[in-house]
Amino acid sequence: MIASTQYQVSHVDLALVLALVRGRSLARAAEQLQVDVSTVFRAIRKLEASLGIALFEKSRRGYMPTQSAQALAEQAERAEQALEAARIALQHGEKVISGTVRLTCTDAVLQNLLLPSLAELMPRYPALSLELATTNTFANLSRRDADIALRLSNAPPEHLVGRQLGHTAYYIFGRPEHREAFQQSPTSVPWIAPDDSMPDHITVAWRQQVHPSLVPRHRCNSMSAVATLVQAGMGVAALPDFMARSLDDVERLSDALLACDTDLWLLTRPDCLALRSVQTLFDELTPRLRARINSR
Known part of the structure; x- marks a missing residue:
């Protein structure tokens, strides 16, 4: 992880690290940033010196990010998404739904029920992003690592709230x-x-x-x-x-x-329903998933 330092990481630093993580080479990073290769090389070396840690390791495969560089790149992507959401909000007004919703389900539910619904739904919400995780347990939602769970269960956890969408045989x-x-x-x-x-x-x-x-x-x-x-x-x-x-x-x-016979549930934590992004996805997915699970 990032060493203790007085250096304040800037948005320019995050953009630099993200470009090299994505490009894996100085040339591709320079192209993304619209600067020359030597500028990228000097900037990375300066940033590593300021932080007191190595961010990349040079290998035959290119510039491979360390764990610290990956952590910075993740934050850079979130900042990138936030800026895009702000841009869309300015274009479409206050009613735009933005943010990131973390959703968990089994691989079978994802492939056969959820993906067709998301493919139909998400183009309507260009400022809304998803993080999808496939798992066979309720653990992710219970640990607050996810906002919504789509689960086949006849006894969903009592601490979650949700909607019964139908059942499967x-x-x-x-x-x-x-x-x-x-x-x-x-x-x-x-x-x-x-x-x-x-x-x-x-x-x-x-x-x-x-x-x-x-x-x-x-x-x-x-x-x-x-x-x-x-x-x-x-x-x-x-x-x-x-x-x-x-x-x-x-x-x-x-x-x-x-x-x-097993019921299909759309579930979340009570506190998540206060989020417009979660509530919107909850309301939009409900009729689509009910139609798919109940079609014969």
Whole structure:
């Protein structure tokens, strides 16, 4: 991290570091800053001397940023976003929604439900930025590392507030060539399942109860990977119906799995709803996600 120093980092310093982090070379950084290469070289050396730390390491791959340079670059990007938001606010008036909203969900929900909604929604809010993180737990939201969570759950944490958007059912899905063998003996075909990184996934509990002796042939650390293997014809798997809609040449091989229906929730902390950016995204996503999760 940055050493203790009396030197006051300026906006010019942040722009300099960000340009070299992005460009990885003096020439590309100089082009971004519209100065000559020697100016960039001298400025970086002067900044490092003033701070008393190294910001970049020269290698065959170019100028590689140290942890301190990465920290400065992150702040520079935030300043850049803030300036852009201010510019848009001046153009469009006080009603513009700006800021950064941190959103967390699972990879399956992101790919199949959230991304289509965001692609439709975000062009309407040019001053609004997103930070997306995929995780299978509520930890990020609870630790205040995220503002909104989109989660499949029948028991969302009580300290969060939100909206129930609909529910999804789970079925066994596979390619048509697996149908006959599966109907004759479900355990005679290769199964694909979540690995030990998702021990509490609802399909794991169902399989252990209904087919306790079944050992999956293939295991994956995400439901998106499970679905991809199913589409490739490598076996069958229990998947939520909203995921299977986008899989080519894959069909339902079973009725809805008992006790596997799960609600989709849009969640946040009570204090976050006071933020216009969070409230706006909450209100805009609600009808779009309800339409997607409930379409059949």
